[in-house]
Amino acid sequence: xxxIRFIGLLLILGMLSGAGALAxxxxxxxxxxxxxxxxxxxxxxxxxxxxxxxxxxxxxSQAQVNTPLAPGDLLYTGPESNxxxxxxxxxxxxxxxxxxxxxxxxxPDFIQFRVAAGSASFDLHGLxxxxxxxxxxxxxxxxxxxxxxxxxxxxxxxxxxxTRRGGRxxxxxxxxxxxxxxxxxxxTIEGVESPRAASYAAPRPDEWDRWNEARTEHxxxxxxxxxxxxxxxxxxxxxxxxxxxxxxxxxxxxxxRGVPAGWAPYSTGYWVADPxxxxxxxxxxxxxxxxxxxxxxxFVSGYWAWAPGPRVVRPVYAPALVAFFGGPSAEISVGFxxxxxxxWVSLGWGEPCVPWWGPSGFRHRPWWGGWGGPRxxxxxxxxxxxxxxxxxxxxxxxxxxxxxxxxxxxxxxGRGPVASTRVRxxxxxxxxxxxxAPPATATxxxxxxxxxxxxxxxxxxxxxxxxxxxxxxxxxxGEAKERKTLPARGADPAPRLVPAPRRNPAAPVGQGLxxxxxxxxxxxxxxxxxxxxxxxxxxxxPERAPERFGTPExxxxxxxxxxxxxxxxAGSREHQGPRVREREAGGSSRLRAExxxxxxxxxxxxxxxxxxxxxxxxxxxxARPQNGRRIEARSPNRTEKFxxxxxxxxxxxxxxxxxxxxxxxx
Numbered sequence: 066x067x068x069i070r071f072i073g074l075l076l077i078l079g080m081l082s083g084a085g086a087l088a089x090x091x092x093x094x095x096x097x098x099x100x101x102x103x104x105x106x107x108x109x110x111x112x113x114x115x116x117x118x119x120x121x122x123x124x125x126s127q128a129q130v131n132t133p134l135a136p137g138d139l140l141y142t143g144p145e146s147n148x149x150x151x152x153x154x155x156x157x158x159x160x161x162x163x164x165x166x167x168x169x170x171x172x173p174d175f176i177q178f179r180v181a182a183g184s185a186s187f188d189l190h191g192l193x194x195x196x197x198x199x200x201x202x203x204x205x206x207x208x209x210x211x212x213x214x215x216x217x218x219x220x221x222x223x224x225x226x227x228t229r230r231g232g233r234x235x236x237x238x239x240x241x242x243x244x245x246x247x248x249x250x251x252x253t254i255e256g257v258e259s260p261r262a263a264s265y266a267a268p269r270p271d272e273w274d275r276w277n278e279a280r281t282e283h284x285x286x287x288x289x290x291x292x293x294x295x296x297x298x299x300x301x302x303x304x305x306x307x308x309x310x311x312x313x314x315x316x317x318x319x320x321x322r323g324v325p326a327g328w329a330p331y332s333t334g335y336w337v338a339d340p341x342x343x344x345x346x347x348x349x350x351x352x353x354x355x356x357x358x359x360x361x362x363x364f365v366s367g368y369w370a371w372a373p374g375p376r377v378v379r380p381v382y383a384p385a386l387v388a389f390f391g392g393p394s395a396e397i398s399v400g401f402x403x404x405x406x407x408x409w410v411s412l413g414w415g416e417p418c419v420p421w422w423g424p425s426g427f428r429h430r431p432w433w434g435g436w437g438g439p440r441x442x443x444x445x446x447x448x449x450x451x452x453x454x455x456x457x458x459x460x461x462x463x464x465x466x467x468x469x470x471x472x473x474x475x476x477x478x479g480r481g482p483v484a485s486t487r488v489r490x491x492x493x494x495x496x497x498x499x500x501x502a503p504p505a506t507a508t509x510x511x512x513x514x515x516x517x518x519x520x521x522x523x524x525x526x527x528x529x530x531x532x533x534x535x536x537x538x539x540x541x542x543g544e545a546k547e548r549k550t551l552p553a554r555g556a557d558p559a560p561r562l563v564p565a566p567r568r569n570p571a572a573p574v575g576q577g578l579x580x581x582x583x584x585x586x587x588x589x590x591x592x593x594x595x596x597x598x599x600x601x602x603x604x605x606x607p608e609r610a611p612e613r614f615g616t617p618e619x620x621x622x623x624x625x626x627x628x629x630x631x632x633x634x635a636g637s638r639e640h641q642g643p644r645v646r647e648r649e650a651g652g653s654s655r656l657r658a659e660x661x662x663x664x665x666x667x668x669x670x671x672x673x674x675x676x677x678x679x680x681x682x683x684x685x686x687x688a689r690p691q692n693g694r695r696i697e698a699r700s701p702n703r704t705e706k707f708x709x710x711x712x713x714x715x716x717x718x719x720x721x722x723x724x725x726x727x728x729x730x731x
Contacts, residue, residue, distance in 0.1 A: 103171060103172075103173065103341075103382070104296070104298070104380075104382040105133035105134055105135060105171070105339075105341075105342075105382070106133070106134040106150050106151065106152045106158075106168060106171070106176070107131065107132075107133060107134070107150065107151045107298045107299065107354055108128060108129070108130055108131065108132045108133075108134060108140070108148065108149075108150055109130065109131075109149045109150065109151045109157070109298070109299065109354075110130065110147075110148060110149035110159075111128050111129075111130055111146075111148050111149075112146055112147050112148070113142065113143060113144075113145050113146025113147065113162075114127075114142070114143030114144075114146045114519070114520045115127070115128040115140060115141070115142050115143070115146055115147075115148045115519070116128060116140065116141045116142075116143070116519030116520050116521065116522075117129070117132065117138065117139070117140055117513055117519060118138070118139045118140075118141075118513075118519075119135070119137065119138050119139075119340075119512045119513055120137040120138075120340075120512075121512050122512040122513050124518060124519075124521075125141070125518065125519040125520070125521050125522075126513040126514075126515055126516065126517060126518060126519045127515060127517045127518070127519045128140060128148070128519065129335070129347055129349065129514040129515060130349075130351060130353075131299075131347050131348055131349075131350075131351075131353050131354050131357075132337070132347050132514060133339060133342070133345055133347075133384070134150065134168045135168065135171075135339055135340045135341055136168050136169055136170050136171055136340075136537060136538050137167075137168070137169075137340070137537065138167065138168050139165060139166070139167040139527070140160065140165070140166045140167070141164070141165045141166075141519075141520065141521070141522040141526075142160050142161065142162055142163060142164045142183070143162070143163070143520040144162050144163065145162055146162055147159060147160060147161050147162065147164075148160045148164075148166070149280075150166075151298045151299070152176060152198075153189070153190075153191060153192065153193075153296075154191055154295060154296050154297075154298070155189075155190035155191040155281070155284075155285055156187075156188065156189045156190060156191065156192060156198075157186075157187075157188045157280075157281060157284070158178065158185060158186070158187055158188075159185065159186045159188070159277060160180075160183060160184070160185045161183060161184040161185070161273060162183070162184075163182060163183045164180065164182065164183025164184055164185055165180065165181045165182050165183060165522050165526050165527065166178060166179070166180055166183075166185055167179045167180075167181070169201065169533065169537040169538070170199075170535070170537055170538040171538075172538075174193070174195050174196045174197065175196070175197050175199070176196075176197075176198055176199070177198075177199040177201065177533070177535075177537070178198070178199070178200055178201065179200075179201040179202070179531045179533070179560075180200065180201070180202055180217055180219050180531075181202075181203065181219065181526050181527070181529040181531060182219050182220075182221075182522070182526045182529070183218075183219060184216070184217065184218045184219070184273070185200075185216070185217050186214065186215065186216045186217075186273070186274070186277050187200065187209060187214070187215040187216075187217075188214050188215075188277055188278075188281045189209065189211075189212050189213060189214075189215070189232070190212050190281070190285070191212065192210070192211070192212055195210075196210070197209070197210050198210070199533070199534060200215075200217060201531040201532055201533040201560060202217060202219050202224045202531055202532065203219065203224065203257065203529050203530065203531050203532070204219075204223065204224040204238065204254040204255070204256070204257060204260055204532065205224060205236050205237060205238040205254045205260065205262075205532050206236070206237050206238075206531075206532045206533055206534055206563060207226055207234050207235070207236050207246075208234060208235045208236075208237070208243075208534075208565075208566050209232065209233075209234045210233070211231065211232060211233045212230075212231065212232070213228060213229060213230045213231045213232020213233065213248070214228070214229040214230045214232055214274070214277070214278070215227065215228055215229075215232050215234060216229075216273075216274065222255060222256070223253060223254065223255045224253070224254045225251060225252070225253045225254075226246070226251070226252045226253075226254075227250070227251045227252075227267050227268070228246055228247070228248055228249060228250050228251075228267065229248070229249060229267060229270070229274070230248075231248050232248055233245070233246065233247060233248060234246045235566040236252060236254075236262070237532070237534070237563045237564070237565075237566050238254060238260045238262070238532065238563070239257075239260070239532060239561055239563055240260075241260075241563075242566075243564075243566030244262075246264075249266065249267040250264060250265070250266065250267055251264070251265045251266065251267045251268060252264050252265075253265075283301070284301045287300040287301040287303070287304050288304050288309075289301075289303040289304050289309070289319070292309060292317040292319070292373060292376075293355060293359070293360075293373045293376070293380075294359075294373070294376050294377050294378070294379070294380040294435075295380075296379070296380050297355050297359055297373075297380050298354055298355065299352065299354035299355045300355065302351050302352035302354070303319055303352055303355060305352075306321060306322055306323070306350070306351060306352040307319050307320055307321045307322050307352065308320055308322065310370070312365065312370075314414075315363055315365075315370075315372040315374075315414060316372070316374070316375065317372075317373065318363065318365070318370035318371060318372045319356070319370060319371045319372075319373075320368060320369075320370045320371075321350070321352065321356075321369070321371075324369075327467070327468050328369070328468075329369065329411075329466070329468045329469045329471065330356070330357070330362045330369060330371075330411040330469075331346060331348075331357065331385070331387055331409060331410075331411055331471055331483075332468070332471050332483060332484065332487070333348060333349050333350060333353075333482075333483065333484055334346055334347050334348035334349050334350075334353065334357075334482070334483060334514075335347045335349075335479075335481070335482055335483065335514035335515065336478060336479040336483070336511070337479065337511060337512065337513060337514050338479065338507035338511045338512050339384060339422075341422070342384035342422045343384065343421050343422040343502055344384065344385070344421065344479065344502055344503065344505075344507075345384035345385060346384065346385035346387070347514045349482070355371075355373075356371040357385060357386070358382050358383055358384070358385070358386070359373060359380055359382070359383070359386075359435060360372055360373035360374055360386075360436075361374065361386065361411070361412050361413055361414050361415065361416065361436075361438075362411040362412070362413065362463065363413060363414050364463060364466045364469070372414060372438075374414075374415075374436055374437050374438035375437035375438050376437060377435060377436070377437040379435070380435045381434040381435030382435075383418060383420075383434065383435070384422060385409075386411065386412045386418050387409040387410060387411055387412060387418075388409065388410055388412060388416075388418075388419070388461050388498060389407065389408070389409050389421075389498070389499040389501070389502070389503050390407070390408040390409065390410070390470070390472075390496035390497060390498055390499060391405060391406070391407060391408070391475075391496065391497060391499045391503065391504065392405065392406060392408075392495055392496045392497055404474060404475060404476065405474075405475045405504070406472050406473065406474055406475055406488060407472070407473055407474075407475050407478045407499075407503040407504075407505060408470050408471060408472040408473075408496050409470070409471055409503075410461055410463050410464050410469050410470045410471070411463055411469065412461070412463070413441070413461060413462035413463045414438070414439075414441060414462070415433075415436070415438050415439045415440050415441035415446070416441050416442070416458075416461060416462065417431035417432055417433055417440065417442065417453065417458060418431075418432050418433075418434075419431060419432065419455055419458070419500045419501060420432050421501045421502030422502075428501065429455055429500055429501050430455055431453045431455055431458060441462075442457070442458055443457070443458065443459065443460040444460055444462060455500045456500065458498070458500070459498050461498075470496070471483060471487060472487065472488040472496075473486045473487055473488060474486065474488065475503070475504065475505055476505075478503055478505040479505055479507065479508075479511035480508075480511060480516075481515065481516060482515065528558060529558070530558045530559065530560060530561055531560050531561070532560060532561050532562075532563055533560035533561070533562060533563070534562065534563060534564065534565040534566075535562065535565070536559070536560065536562065537560070
């Protein structure tokens with residue numbers, strides 16, 4: 066009898082544990098797995114002629130703002146054009162005229178770009194601890210792990226790299242070890258087979274650098290950041306194209322301004338085939354990123370509003386938050402011919418998404434990833450531990466709203482803008498939910514938004530090989546076939562691989578490989594001089610606001626157009642590095658303070674000149690390098706302090722110039 070009771074108890078415990086496992090499985094499906102949870106880089110700005118190419122596409126097409134980038138994608142800017150890519154809440158990559166910029170790899174703690182030609186800036190703020198940004202160029206690879214401002218200019222025979230605002234990087238070239246680059250430095254590499262590198266103090270910021278700084282500061286002041294989770298891209302556009310309201314049922318909601326009558330979410334944009342996420346929505350509105358990849362849409366008092374829901378610690382990206390439907394066209398409308406149709410509607414408050422992307426154990430299951438509000442299934446609020454079967458989800462609240470269900474012919478799905486292929490007067494009640502991806506095949510024409518041809522880069526630019534620490538990562542062909550998309554094919558040549566830099570590079574800037582001198586020395590010798598700034602001036606051009614969605618509430622920061630790879634105007638003193646200001650003032654700031662006291666440097670210099678004239682002392686000779694150290698030259702009968710490049714002078718030691726003796730200063 067005891068044995069029977071014991072066996073029965075074990076069976077009951079097993080059933081309870083199985084139910085708990087199912088509940089936990091339903092709860093953890095939103096956790097990152099494989100490509101799930103990785104926010105792709107967002108194309109956040111295009112000005113002028115900007116082209117886009119995805120492996121497998123037919124040709125270069127015009128780039129569309131809000132396109133999520135995948136490894137293998139390439140962007141090219143024509144003359145007087147520029148672009149911006151957002152890779153973090155405060156991290157941006159920008160390209161100037163004539164720049165080819167590509168995304169090579171993206172992992173949770175690593176993102177890899179390539180620049181084959183032109184100029185690009187990496188304005189990095191708020192990088193997660195341990196995250197690495199790699200930049201591959203034809204002459205060397207640069208690794209960035211610290212916040213700061215970085216700029217690269219790639220020419221046919223040379224690459225220059227600049228660090229500002231506390232930025233540090235490591236440079237690696239073929240056949241060499243990693244070399245550390247400190248803040249406010251400029252490094253140039255010439256040659257491919259036998260590269261020659263030189264280091265200088267960073268030049269003054271030019272107009273391109275100042276525009277980058279002004280734009281980043283403007284984007285970091287978004288008011289909408291207080292209503293959405295930290296890490297959501299595109300919050301600045303929410304400020305300028307809509308207003309926030311607090312509703313008792315939904316909390317903070319955002320209402321777009323200037324939308325046309327009869328407008329509905331997911332009705333003005335494109336469906337594109339993403340190699341990792343499958344079908345992805347790209348909206349044409351400048352604000353069309355956050356409301357289509359996070360939160361839910363609600364219809365209140367005759368208008369549409371985006372509800373992000375309660376803030377969560379970690380927002381999770383989704384390619385689109387919609388429910389798909391299918392059905393024969395004869396049951397929906399008359400006069401559109403035979404053949405099936407595909408429809409979709411935006412998810413309402415708390416409704417689950419049924420993923421059509423990700424690994425097999427993740428797809429086709431109810432998913433509330435990144436959603437912090439209540440969970441609603443068939444208009445009923447459920448507990449978080451409730452196990453929901455996907456076949457039981459068949460009621461979506463927004464279906465009953467006018468024009469909310471968007472329907473297109475299946476053969477038109479993913480081909481061109483939705484507005485031109487939409488089926489009018491569709492009866493959404495006759496459509497059946499599709500718990501997964503729509504049954505449309507991704508052809509090459511569906512790899513990019515739109516079919517308008519873009520400007521193509523020169524033939525020699527895409528064929529340039531770059532230096533990298535690892536091969537580019539592409540989606541697995543098996544996964545692409547399973548999602549009914551074409552395997553990605555790369556058009557760029559294989560990179561020249563070098564070892565990844567060590568944590569603490571042995572050779573700092575100014576030693577080892579570097580054969581150049583400091584900028585002050587180069588100006589005196591005439592050898593190894595950095596390129597002179599261009600005399601051509603560039604002027605900011607305002608961005609054109611879309612007509613369909615009204616005008617922003619505040620004017621947009623001017624978009625920079627010009628020859629970004631060259632210097633233009635001298636920067637202000639606030640933008641200059643401390644070493645530049647130090648040289649202009651005439652020596653070490655510590656030594657100057659000891660001599661001048663409360664007086665200004667001009668007063669000290671005038672007084673020193675009068676004293677030298679009265680004594681008959683010869684003028685001070687120019688500073689001269691000695692064994693890689695910069696010497697502050699003084700008159701023969703006075704002691705002088707010395708310092709190494711990038712190192713503060715010692716407080717307790719001086720050097721007697723004529724005899725070379727050292728004496729402790731009391």
